[in-house]
Amino acid sequence: MNLTPRLFKSYASRNVNNPRLRKTFRFATHHALEKRLQLVQEVPEWEALRDRAHQIKEEVIDHLDFYLEGLETHVTANGGKVFWARDGKEASDYIVKVARRIRAKTVVKSKSMTTEEIGLSRTLEENQLEPVETDLGEFIIQLAHEWPSHITAPALHKSRGEVGELFAEKLGIPYTDVPEELCEAARKLLRSKFLKAELGISGVNFALADTGTVVIVENEGNARLSTTMPRVHIAVMGLEKVIPSFNDLPVFLRLLARSSTGQKQTSYVSLISASRQPGELDGPEEFHLVILDNGRTEILKDPRMREALFCIRCGACLNTCPIYQRVGGHAYGSVYSGPIGAVITPLLQGVEVAKDLPYGSSLCGSCSGICPVKIDIHHMLLWLRQQVVAGRHTPWQERLAMKLFLAGMSDSALYRLGSGALRLAVRLGGAQGRPLKVPGWTQTRDFPPLAERSFKTLWKELEKTEAGRAHP
Amino acid sequence: MSSSRAEIFGKIRQALVKPRPVHHHGHPPAPADLSQLFASAASRDGLVEKFRREFELVSGEFVFCDNNASIFEFLSQLIQSSTTTRIAVSRHPICQRLSIAKWLQDRMPGTSLLVEEIESENPYARERLRNAMAQVQLSITGAEYLIAESGTLVVAAGSQASRQISLLPSIHAVLATADQIYPNMADLFLEIQKKYGAKLPGSALTCITGPSRTADIEKVLIKGVHGPTRLITIMVG
Ligand code: SF4
Numbered sequence: 001m002n003l004t005p006r007l008f009k010s011y012a013s014r015n016v017n018n019p020r021l022r023k024t025f026r027f028a029t030h031h032a033l034e035k036r037l038q039l040v041q042e043v044p045e046w047e048a049l050r051d052r053a054h055q056i057k058e059e060v061i062d063h064l065d066f067y068l069e070g071l072e073t074h075v076t077a078n079g080g081k082v083f084w085a086r087d088g089k090e091a092s093d094y095i096v097k098v099a100r101r102i103r104a105k106t107v108v109k110s111k112s113m114t115t116e117e118i119g120l121s122r123t124l125e126e127n128q129l130e131p132v133e134t135d136l137g138e139f140i141i142q143l144a145h146e147w148p149s150h151i152t153a154p155a156l157h158k159s160r161g162e163v164g165e166l167f168a169e170k171l172g173i174p175y176t177d178v179p180e181e182l183c184e185a186a187r188k189l190l191r192s193k194f195l196k197a198e199l200g201i202s203g204v205n206f207a208l209a210d211t212g213t214v215v216i217v218e219n220e221g222n223a224r225l226s227t228t229m230p231r232v233h234i235a236v237m238g239l240e241k242v243i244p245s246f247n248d249l250p251v252f253l254r255l256l257a258r259s260s261t262g263q264k265q266t267s268y269v270s271l272i273s274a275s276r277q278p279g280e281l282d283g284p285e286e287f288h289l290v291i292l293d294n295g296r297t298e299i300l301k302d303p304r305m306r307e308a309l310f311c312i313r314c315g316a317c318l319n320t321c322p323i324y325q326r327v328g329g330h331a332y333g334s335v336y337s338g339p340i341g342a343v344i345t346p347l348l349q350g351v352e353v354a355k356d357l358p359y360g361s362s363l364c365g366s367c368s369g370i371c372p373v374k375i376d377i378h379h380m381l382l383w384l385r386q387q388v389v390a391g392r393h394t395p396w397q398e399r400l401a402m403k404l405f406l407a408g409m410s411d412s413a414l415y416r417l418g419s420g421a422l423r424l425a426v427r428l429g430g431a432q433g434r435p436l437k438v439p440g441w442t443q444t445r446d447f448p449p450l451a452e453r454s455f456k457t458l459w460k461e462l463e464k465t466e467a468g469r470a471h472p
Numbered sequence: 473m474s475s476s477r478a479e480i481f482g483k484i485r486q487a488l489v490k491p492r493p494v495h496h497h498g499h500p501p502a503p504a505d506l507s508q509l510f511a512s513a514a515s516r517d518g519l520v521e522k523f524r525r526e527f528e529l530v531s532g533e534f535v536f537c538d539n540n541a542s543i544f545e546f547l548s549q550l551i552q553s554s555t556t557t558r559i560a561v562s563r564h565p566i567c568q569r570l571s572i573a574k575w576l577q578d579r580m581p582g583t584s585l586l587v588e589e590i591e592s593e594n595p596y597a598r599e600r601l602r603n604a605m606a607q608v609q610l611s612i613t614g615a616e617y618l619i620a621e622s623g624t625l626v627v628a629a630g631s632q633a634s635r636q637i638s639l640l641p642s643i644h645a646v647l648a649t650a651d652q653i654y655p656n657m658a659d660l661f662l663e664i665q666k667k668y669g670a671k672l673p674g675s676a677l678t679c680i681t682g683p684s685r686t687a688d689i690e691k692v693l694i695k696g697v698h699g700p701t702r703l704i705t706i707m708v709g
Pocket residue numbers: 151310311312313314315316317318340367370371372373374375377
């Protein structure tokens with residue numbers, strides 16, 4: 001598989017026919033949903049919290065320049081360095097520059113979707129640096145040269161046996177499929193990397209505008225190590241990750257862990273405001289914050305799509321999505337998968353590249369229903385479909401059929417003519433009462449059988465008999 | 473670089489000229505009603521018990537010690553049962569008040585590693601500490617705050633003088649007192665902001681909820697990945 005959303009349809013059908021993968025995704029997503037539900041039911045304020053989170057994100061995104069300036073001011077006042085990057089290349093170049101200056105060789109990275117998005121590890125490798133993914137899931141997919149199949153559980157698609165084989169091959173350890181032993185092998189290797197790495201790179205879950213603090217949420221402790229042990233810490237964030245205040249954080253933290261992993265709180269939430277302060281015995285000597293645009297200001301331009309920037313990457317919409325559950329994360333051909341991936345990927349890479357993703361939805365609305373920040377995901381998918389059509393990215397046959405359909409639907413005479421003709425064709429073809437076959441359309445959808453008589457005819461008959469009954 | 477900044481801000485301002493279709497009121501969320509959003513976890517009754525229950529649910533170990541003798545007895549047992557010889561004690565005020573470091577030195581001369589001896593502005597000393605800390609098996613530190621709703625310990629890089637001390641050792645024992653417990657995170661954060669305003673203390677605050685864990689391989693829960701395998705709260709009465 002290649003990392004491209006162009007092949008969504010073929011990837012999806014391949015994955016749907018892979019029973020092992022289907023089972024893995026069904027188990028993992030249901031497991032997460034059950035744990036989530038249990039914890040959410042314990043919080044009577046859940047809906048109010050979602051409303052508030054949405055409201056806070058609205059406030060930020062509608063005044064993004066104001067809050068980003070605040071963030072910059074406070075980070076700088078705390079002694080950190082802020083770097084603005086228009087795109088992934090600018091961000092990566094800056095990081096390479098810092099690495100060169102401090103003569104870094106080993107770079108430890110904690111899990112970050114943003115650095116996945118810009119392919120940072122590849123750039124670091126090209127520059128003779130050794131990037132080490134330190135989250136267990138990320139470590140596994142780095143060894144396998146793959147990309148994440150889930151926003152919060154990147155190696156979700158891998159079975160323990162596959163991980164065992166991978167470790168045996170790449171790390172030269174004896175084969176085992178015991179998760180504890182695999183974890184221990186990774187832990188040992190990574191501990192040595194943490195101790196020698198000169199540069200640590202992390203993502204950012206939230207950046208607090210009024211204190212200049214970056215917040216990193218995790219379970220393993222690898223993000224804490226990545227931001228503590230090396231001499232320099234660079235945090236990379238998409239510019240939408242800013243929130244107004246330290247006081248807003250509890251709202252998001254009460255929602256996030258429950259929504260994503262079904263925990264009340266993750267094992268670690270780090271609030272990092274600065275590099276090592278006088279009197280402290282450890283911690284990095286330098287703190288840099290890279291604030292990345294990479295297409296986000298384009299999303300901002302379309303008022304209907306702005307909500308896509310509210311996402312806190314909890315992964316709940318992936319878990320609940322009937323499509324994601326069946327096709328798996330890799331089918332999307334993007335580091336962002338699932339419903340929100342189907343929104344963000346076309347917006348970041350262009351609808352022409354990812355034109356099939358908005359159709360990878362049953363429009364059931366389960367994603368919008370579960371989203372802790374109440375993003376109207378499924379309506380955005382509809383709007384994106386509109387753009388796909390408006391941009392003439394659908395096949396000409398479909399466009400023609402839709403034109404005819406539109407004409408028929410807006411003129412009753414034409415409608416009668418068309419449906420009459422269709423009914424005649426069906427009868428001549430001897431296909432009454434059977435679902436219709438339309439090449440290219442009914443491969444993946446049903447075209448229900450045509451009723452033998454139209455509603456209008458039935459209605460007329462009914463009127464007659466009713467009239468007969470009323471006036472005997 | 474500054475041109476990137478100017479360009480990004482230019483794009484943002486241009487984009488925001490168009491309002492979103494759903495109208496909103498544009499008031500920054502008022503912190504006052506934050507407490508309403510946490511109403512179900514706001515009670516101040518039985519906070520120690522509540523904390524204990526939640527803490528144990530996330531595999532934390534909780535002990536209550538109502539006098540100094542029982543603290544030292546517990547620590548002795550812990551050290552014995554884990555056959556630990558490498559121990560670090562943080563600079564947190566509670567460790568100093570209880571003279572944990574001195575007790576340890578008297579009890580096990582030469583075997584413990586003491587953060588107290590390190591001069592923080594000497595880079596060589598810091599490097600030595602870093603290497604030594606990687607070998608430590610047990611750390612004894614103090615909490616800043618506790619959160620009952622989620623069984624969370626909040627530790628500060630500032631008052632511990634270290635971030636590693638709560639992270640590298642495989643057993644992390646934290647001394648705490650009942651008056652440090654807040655019912656929920658919103659109450660605590662309002663309090664912190666009242667106290668510190670825009671300048672949070674030290675380089676980092678860390679909320680710790682149970683030992684480090686992962687479920688990245690087939691959702692199998694494994695405790696003790698990169699951080700401590702055992703997390704212990706010693707509630708000092
Ligand atoms: S869109 Fe909502 S549910 Fe999906 S990952 Fe983002 S925050 Fe979570």
